[in-house]
Amino acid sequence: xxxxxxxxxxxxxxxxxxxxxxxxxxxxxxxxxxxxxxxxxxxxxxx
Amino acid sequence: xxxxxxxxxxxxxxxxxxxxxxxxxxxxxxxxxxxxxxxxxxxxxxxxxxxxxxxxxxxxxxxxxxxxxxxxxxxxxxxxxxxxxxxxxxxxxxxxxxxxxxxxxxxxxxxxxxxxxxxxxxxxxxxxxxxxxxxxxxxxxxxxxxxxxxxxxxxxxxxxxxxxxxxxxxxxxxxxxxxxxxxxxxxxxxxxxxxxxxxxxxxxxxxxxxxxxxxxxxxxxxxxxxxxxxxxxxxxxxxxxxxx
Numbered sequence: 001x002x003x004x005x006x007x008x009x010x011x012x013x014x015x016x017x018x019x020x021x022x023x024x025x026x027x028x029x030x031x032x033x034x035x036x037x038x039x040x041x042x043x044x045x046x047x
Numbered sequence: 048x049x050x051x052x053x054x055x056x057x058x059x060x061x062x063x064x065x066x067x068x069x070x071x072x073x074x075x076x077x078x079x080x081x082x083x084x085x086x087x088x089x090x091x092x093x094x095x096x097x098x099x100x101x102x103x104x105x106x107x108x109x110x111x112x113x114x115x116x117x118x119x120x121x122x123x124x125x126x127x128x129x130x131x132x133x134x135x136x137x138x139x140x141x142x143x144x145x146x147x148x149x150x151x152x153x154x155x156x157x158x159x160x161x162x163x164x165x166x167x168x169x170x171x172x173x174x175x176x177x178x179x180x181x182x183x184x185x186x187x188x189x190x191x192x193x194x195x196x197x198x199x200x201x202x203x204x205x206x207x208x209x210x211x212x213x214x215x216x217x218x219x220x221x222x223x224x225x226x227x228x229x230x231x232x233x234x235x236x237x238x239x240x241x242x243x244x245x246x247x248x249x250x251x252x253x254x255x256x257x258x259x260x261x262x263x264x265x266x267x268x269x270x271x272x273x274x275x276x277x278x279x280x281x282x283x284x285x286x287x288x289x290x291x
Contacts, residue, residue, distance in 0.1 A: 008155060012090040015155050016068065016097075019148045023097050026144040030137070030270060037277045044284055 049272075056269055059262035066255045067096040076249065083249045087156070094152050095248075096255055100263035102145040102170075106212055107267060108138030109177070113205035116198035126279060128194035131201060132184065133274040137267060139177045146170050149223075157222050166223035169211040176204050 008014055072090055073081045085092050115131035118124075149167070150160045161167060180200055187193035220227045220236060230237045248256065 005155075012088075012155065013068070013093075015091055015151065016093045018151055019094050019097050020064070020068075022147050022151065023101060023144055026101075026140055026147075027266075027270070030140050030274075034274055034277055037281065041277070041281050041284055044288070 052265060052269055056262065056265045059258065060266065063096060063255065063259045063262050067093050067259065070251070076251075079251050082252055091152060091156060092252075094148065095252075096259045098145060098148045098152065099256070100259050101141045101148060102212065103260060104141040104263055104267045105138050105145055105173070106208060107264065108134045108141060108271075109201075109205050109208050111271070112138060112201045116201035119194055119198045123191075125190065125194060125282070128198065129278040129282065130271075130275050131198065133278055134271055135177060135180055135201060136274065137271055139174070139181070141267075142170065142174055142177065146174065153222075162222065164223055165219040165221040165226060166216040169215050173208065173211045176207060180204055 008018075070080045070082050072084050072092065074084045076083050082092065112131045112135035115127045115134065119127035119131060146167075149170075153162065153164075153167075154160045157164075180197060183200055184193055184197050187196060216223060217225050217239070218227070220229060225239050227236050228239060229235070
């Protein structure tokens, strides 16, 4: 863990990468949630 | 029209990702594809292209939630309530992302993930306020009543947003760009000297920054539209099933 922090401090572009990934995960999980809602609607329609 | 939006979002986000990551940080930029070095920040300066848009979308989303809340109160049209709630949901997602991205950056710039800096405290309170909005909604079964109460709550909640995002963190001493600082030589409190907040960014960084704001705003409108349509479908299906 200590070495990882040191590595990131020296190569701060990877911190930017982590931040971009966090934003992407947030958007991904929002879309995932929407997908689940659509699935529920589809299941209801099938019935 | 909608396909234009989708294509623009794709092109702009791709462009922002490339233009923000690729340019090297150098001490004296000589051409357009180099960003100037900010001492102590280095590549971390590039966070501005992703962290600030998320905070910006939080405000936009909460504003839209309030506007459609007001609209609902005027028209009593349930679809306005759906627009309002889908915007507030996106607002909370982006508020959370702004907190997380800021916290990771703080670890490497300020030393730890969380400090209770005025900016961190204010966004935390904002998260709680909108968390309560969804708690309120889930506590009410009656559709009409839920829409009415949450519309009123969204107005009250948005009134606090400019205070927590724009005013409070600038009135207090803190570490976040824009906060008041203590002058190291005189020991007196002075206005922020951070180059970021005065928009004294390098010309090319400013272009990427505003490109990023535009890209994320368009992305927001797309996601908002999608989640509203899902809610509307669900509602229509429910009412049709009840009728038949």
